[in-house]
Amino acid sequence: MAPKIFIDGEHGTTGLQIVSRLGGRSDIEVISIPGDKRKDPEARAEYLRKADIAILCLPDDAAREAVALAGDAGTRFVDASTAHRTADGWVYGFAEIDKDQGSKIARAQFVANPGCWPQGPIAGLRPLLTAGLIPADYPVTISGITGYSGGGKQMIADYEAKGDEASEFMPYGLTLNHKHVPEIRTYAKLASMPLMQPAVGDFAQGMLTLVPLQLGALPSIPKGKDLHAAIADHFASIPDSLVDVAPFEATERNAAINPQRHNDTDRMTLHVCANDDRAQAVLIAVYDNLGKGASGAAVQNLDLMLRG
Numbered sequence: 001m002a003p004k005i006f007i008d009g010e011h012g013t014t015g016l017q018i019v020s021r022l023g024g025r026s027d028i029e030v031i032s033i034p035g036d037k038r039k040d041p042e043a044r045a046e047y048l049r050k051a052d053i054a055i056l057c058l059p060d061d062a063a064r065e066a067v068a069l070a071g072d073a074g075t076r077f078v079d080a081s082t083a084h085r086t087a088d089g090w091v092y093g094f095a096e097i098d099k100d101q102g103s104k105i106a107r108a109q110f111v112a113n114p115g116c117w118p119q120g121p122i123a124g125l126r127p128l129l130t131a132g133l134i135p136a137d138y139p140v141t142i143s144g145i146t147g148y149s150g151g152g153k154q155m156i157a158d159y160e161a162k163g164d165e166a167s168e169f170m171p172y173g174l175t176l177n178h179k180h181v182p183e184i185r186t187y188a189k190l191a192s193m194p195l196m197q198p199a200v201g202d203f204a205q206g207m208l209t210l211v212p213l214q215l216g217a218l219p220s221i222p223k224g225k226d227l228h229a230a231i232a233d234h235f236a237s238i239p240d241s242l243v244d245v246a247p248f249e250a251t252e253r254n255a256a257i258n259p260q261r262h263n264d265t266d267r268m269t270l271h272v273c274a275n276d277d278r279a280q281a282v283l284i285a286v287y288d289n290l291g292k293g294a295s296g297a298a299v300q301n302l303d304l305m306l307r308g
């Protein structure tokens with residue numbers, strides 16, 4: 001019998017994308033709660049308990065409630081919310097962070113899908129810390145831009161209502177306490193909280209993260225090509241990686257570094273830019289906040305769990 005998959009929050013931005021990615025598959029049975037019952041705890045409990053794997057596309061509180069509603073049914077979870085990303089007992093669902101992460105996900109009952117913002121900085125930083133090119137106590141700063149679908153149904157409606165009045169570049173997270181900071185610290189293996197200051201743009205989907213690196217103060221200063229080689233070697237060693245590393249080349253402009261480049265795909269591309277004379281570098285990641293940033297990663301995790 002095909003495993004039953006329940007998407008709790010299937011009518012939201014992330015949920016709808018997952019439904020469309022799973023359409024037409026015969027190896028699974030997607031079970032769907034009637035629309036008028038989607039927030040009814042009793043009905044949700046019934047679906048959560050009969051599912052083999054539930055994918056949570058909900059606000060954090062509702063995601064915690066979903067796990068409680070499933071009780072002892074043995075349901076396996078992929079949670080797309082922030083609720084469980086650094087929680088004990090949950091496996092971080094970023095298959096490319098280590099060679100054995102995919103098999104940990106495959107065997108797990110509880111998988112926390114990574115946040116959209118964390119994925120780019122973690123993908124660039126973690127291999128550099130593992131290789132010892134950047135020390136764990138390096139003071140990391142993160143910026144970038146995301147499309148407004150990152151804010152879910154409410155932000156999409158707000159931007160669509162504003163039309164031409166919407167700001168092209170709106171910095172936010174101005175208290176420097178974005179909810180993704182602890183997750184980035186944990187999985188990039190940093191000793192302290194990175195400074196993260198994101199922005200949202202007047203485009204629906206796609207994102208780009210930036211991690212500038214001032215390397216001059218390090219006891220041993222890596223060259224740009226060393227940073228690139230460590231990152232490229234890491235991702236070349238990961239089976240079925242959805243993360244690509246662009247060739248290391250010094251150019252003033254690069255049209256591929258466009259937040260919307262990977263829209264409607266599940267891929268990420270990492271770029272390493274550097275000026276060795278100044279001992280400076282920037283790690284740039286380009287991906288779709290709704291693809292690798294959310295629904296694509298959720299389906300990647302689901303597929304690993306179905307295999308496990």
Ligand SMILES: NC(=O)C1=CN([C@@H]2O[C@H](COP(=O)(O)OP(=O)(O)OC[C@H]3O[C@@H](n4cnc5c(N)ncnc54)[C@H](OP(=O)(O)O)[C@@H]3O)[C@@H](O)[C@H]2O)C=CC1
Binds near residue numbers: 081149289293
């Ligand atoms: N959008 C993105 O780029 C990303 C989102 N995420 C995360 O995924 C999760 C979902 O986000 P997103 O899809 O953007 O949000 P949306 O607001 O677009 O969708 C959330 C859905 O959850 C439903 N919902 C809310 N409360 C409950 C409840 N108590 N029981 C059942 N359903 C409920 C909403 O119902 P209703 O239809 O009535 O509003 C809505 O359909 C969030 O935790 C978000 O942080 C993660 C990575 C990226």
Ligand SMILES: CC(=O)N[C@@H](CCC(=O)OP(=O)(O)O)C(=O)O
Binds near residue numbers: 081117198
């Ligand atoms: C534009 C915008 O507001 N984006 C959201 C994206 C957060 C999100 O979806 O969070 P998770 O990935 O943790 O679920 C934000 O920065 O809070």
